[in-house]
Amino acid sequence: MPRYHISLTVNGDLHELNVDARQTLMQVLRQDLELHGTHEGCGSGDCGACTVLMNNEPVPSCLVLAADAHKSAIVTVEGLVQNGEPHAVQKAIVAHGGIQCGYCTPGIVISSVALLQENPHPNEQEVREAIAGNLCRCTGYQKIVDAIVAVGHE
Template sequence: MKQQINLKVNGIEHQVETDTRRTLLEVIREHIGLMGTKKGCDEGDCGACTVLLDGKPVNSCLVLAVEAQGKAITTIEGLSVSGKLDPIQVAFVANGAFQCGFCTPGIVMAAKGLLNEKPHPTEDEAKRAIAGNLCRCTGYLRFVEGIIKASQVGG
């Protein structure tokens, strides 16, 4: 069944007519055209599709788009402000915390969700925050170091 839904993505309101069974991931990519959120497993296993809903990380392949109405949705495209990268992006770049980059948007969003909740996480908390995000290229260490580095920006 098709329905018109209203989604606020990166601060911008979008009206989308879509099947009520479509996931937030599908609507973000196919209707709104933001391709930074990646589609990996489409089953909640890889974390590549991580976005923030009201500041908290979720696998957007497991959330129906209709369920995200009334919530603030943040994708990787919404992290930089006026072209200025978010501190977590700066830290990951400085740390060389990516190789092929497929997992990177999801890991950045998971890390951002942690820093929203805990501005100064421990190493264990950083590891736990990205435990649901699969990366087949790196050893995860640079992500963890990047999260700790970003948490130290501005004290």
């Protein structure tokens, strides 16, 4: 199987990697870089648990081949914590009770951060649309939506 040399900036750190042609960005993040916050829920782009920011756009990292991520900038859920301070979205989702099992949470946090970059004050419907690609089985979404709307009001 052919291998590719790629360089990738993840959460501000530059990585030089030698990847299998079939390897996905998610596998590189989880296995090679041990960033376990990016979760695999399906491996086929249906659940959104592995969503990361790639050049500032939210993408399901299981659908991106690592080789195609060459020279891109990735932000994972771990990278949102700056100087020990969690991102406003992370704090809000905690405070509003938007987390139960938490497996979908990193993907939802990333999708929400992407939304807030485009639209700093989203209404409830806009939040629901932004996270419609992130399945959550625990919460009924209400508290997640409340949390993201609240961040926009801060």
